[in-house]
Amino acid sequence: MKTQLLCTFAHQSDLNIVTDYIQQSYTIPEQRIFVFSNADQQDQLYCTYNADSTTRRGQNTISIHRKKETNTLYTVNALNAIIRRVNNGVLDKSYQVDWSHYQNSFILTDDDSYRVVELIFFKKISW
Numbered sequence: 001m002k003t004q005l006l007c008t009f010a011h012q013s014d015l016n017i018v019t020d021y022i023q024q025s026y027t028i029p030e031q032r033i034f035v036f037s038n039a040d041q042q043d044q045l046y047c048t049y050n051a052d053s054t055t056r057r058g059q060n061t062i063s064i065h066r067k068k069e070t071n072t073l074y075t076v077n078a079l080n081a082i083i084r085r086v087n088n089g090v091l092d093k094s095y096q097v098d099w100s101h102y103q104n105s106f107i108l109t110d111d112d113s114y115r116v117v118e119l120i121f122f123k124k125i126s127w
Contacts, residue, residue, distance in 0.1 A: 001029055003050040007073065007106075008061040010035075012043040019047060019125055027052035033125040036073075036106070039118035046106060046119070048073065064106075070099040073119070074107035081114040082107065 006026070010018040019033055028049050038044040048064070057063065064073050083095045106117040 002053045004053040005064050006051050006061055007064045008047045010045045010047055012045055025058050026055050031127050035122040036119040037122045039120050067099050070103040072102045077109045078107040078114040
């Protein structure tokens with residue numbers, strides 16, 4: 001089964017409701033969800049999990065990627081924004097990003113640019 005890495009945004013007070021929704025709505029072969037918090041606003045949580053790629057994404061859920069070596073989560077659009085910024089406005093898909101600048105973080109789009117959210121591991125949910 002082909003999977004895709006998804007992230008569902010949650011508020012800490014809603015974590016149980018959100019993780020129950022994820023488990024009921026998606027086929028998750030590894031049966032685990034990794035939850036991270038925003039280091040600056042720790043009630044903002046990011047629930048990440050590998051789900052069957054044929055599953056339709058639900059509310060507050062996006063497709064993301066992960067650079068394992070630096071524990072960096074990112075969207076393709078955010079990565080493209082970084083490349084444009086550091087490469088004089090040119091989007092060169094062969095450009096090598098220095099991932100060490102983004103260790104333990106989540107890179108998201110923010111209007112026409114990007115923002116980097118420092119992450120703290122919150123918990124792992126397995127079933």
